[in-house]
Amino acid sequence: MKTKIALITGGSRGLGKNMALHLAENGHDVIITYHTNKEAAFEVVATIEKLGLKAAALQLNVNQISSLNQFIVDVTTVLKEKWHTATFDFLINNAGVGATIPYLDATEADFDRLMNIHFKSVYFLTQKALPIMNDNGRIINISSGTTRFCNPGYSIYASMKGAIETFTRYVAKEVGPRGITANVIAPGPIETDFNNAAIRSNSQLKERLSTMTALGRVGEANDIGGIVAFLCSNEGYWINGQRIEASGGISL
Numbered sequence: 423m424k425t426k427i428a429l430i431t432g433g434s435r436g437l438g439k440n441m442a443l444h445l446a447e448n449g450h451d452v453i454i455t456y457h458t459n460k461e462a463a464f465e466v467v468a469t470i471e472k473l474g475l476k477a478a479a480l481q482l483n484v485n486q487i488s489s490l491n492q493f494i495v496d497v498t499t500v501l502k503e504k505w506h507t508a509t510f511d512f513l514i515n516n517a518g519v520g521a522t523i524p525y526l527d528a529t530e531a532d533f534d535r536l537m538n539i540h541f542k543s544v545y546f547l548t549q550k551a552l553p554i555m556n557d558n559g560r561i562i563n564i565s566s567g568t569t570r571f572c573n574p575g576y577s578i579y580a581s582m583k584g585a586i587e588t589f590t591r592y593v594a595k596e597v598g599p600r601g602i603t604a605n606v607i608a609p610g611p612i613e614t615d616f617n618n619a620a621i622r623s624n625s626q627l628k629e630r631l632s633t634m635t636a637l638g639r640v641g642e643a644n645d646i647g648g649i650v651a652f653l654c655s656n657e658g659y660w661i662n663g664q665r666i667e668a669s670g671g672i673s674l
C-alpha cells in the first residue's frame with residue numbers, strides 16, 4: 423500500500439501513541455495531537471521519523487468545540503508545509519478521558535464536559551475533516567466495552583460512547599459513496615494512564631477485570647494499535663459500519 427497520511431487525536435500516549443506507531447510500521451505518515459503533553463507527542467514524532475516516515479504533532483483540546491475550525495486550519499497548514507498536499511487519508515478519533523461519577527452525583531457540568539470530549543467533538547471534527555480527506559479513506563472512532571456491559575460510575579462516559587457507535591453507522595452510510603469506511607473499536611479495560619491510571623494503580627481492580635476476561639488479563643495499548651492499522655490496510659477495507667470489540671473477551 424502506498425504511503426498514506428493518518429490523523430490521530432490523542433497520540434501523545436496510551437492507545438493513540440500505539441496506533442501511530444503501528445500505522446508507521448505499516449509505512450504510513452502520521453499527524454498526532456496532544457492536549458497538554460507536548461514533549462511526549464514530539465517524542466512519538468521523533469520515533470516515527472527514525473523509521474524514515476513523516477510525522478507531526480498539533481495541539482488540540484476536544485473539550486473546546488469552538489477551537490475545531492482553527493484546528494482544521496492547523497492541519498491544512500501542516501499538510502501543506504510537510505507533505506505539499508491539502509488532504510489526508512485516515513481519521514482516528516481517539517482522544518479521551520475517563521471519569522468515574524456515580525449516576526446520582528453526576529452534574530450537568532460533568533455531562534457537558536464528557537459530551538464535548540467524547541461525542542460532540544468527534545461528530546463535528548469528523549464533519550469538518552471530511553472536506554480535507556481523500557476518497558477511499560478511513561474513519562475509525564474509539565468507543566468502549568462499557569457500552570455493552572455496565573461499569574458503575576460510567577453512565578455519562580458510556581452513554582457518549584454509545585452515541586459514537588450510532589454516529590459511526592450513520593457516517594459510514596453517508597460517506598460510503600466516497601469510498602470512505604467508518605468503524606468503531608470498543609476496547610475493554612486497557613492498562614494506560616486512562617481515568618487517573620485506574621487499572622495500573624489499583625491491583626485489586628486489575629485482578630478483578632483480568633478474571634472477568636476470557637484471556638485472563640487486562641489489555642495493553644499494544645493490543646489495540648494493530649487493529650487500527652489493519653482497518654487502514656487494503657485487507658481491512660471491506661469491514662464497514664461495524665463495532666469491533668477488542669477486550670480479550672470480557673463478560674462473555
Ligand SMILES: NC(=O)c1ccc[n+]([C@@H]2O[C@H](COP(=O)([O-])OP(=O)(O)OC[C@H]3O[C@@H](n4cnc5c(N)ncnc54)[C@H](OP(=O)(O)O)[C@@H]3O)[C@@H](O)[C@H]2O)c1
Pocket residue numbers: 431432433434435436437438455456457458459460462482483484485516517518519520539564565566567608609610611612613614615616617
Ligand atoms: N484505557 C482504557 O481502559 C480504555 C478502554 C476503552 C476505551 N478507551 C478509550 O480510548 C481512548 C484513549 O484512551 P487511553 O487509554 O489511551 O487514554 P490516555 O492514556 O489517558 O491518553 C489520552 C489521550 O487523549 C488526549 N486528551 C486527553 N484530554 C484531551 C482533550 N481535552 N483534548 C484533546 N486531547 C485530549 C491526551 O493528550 P495529553 O497526553 O496531551 O494529555 C492523550 O493523548 C479514549 O477515547 C478512551 O475513552 C480507553
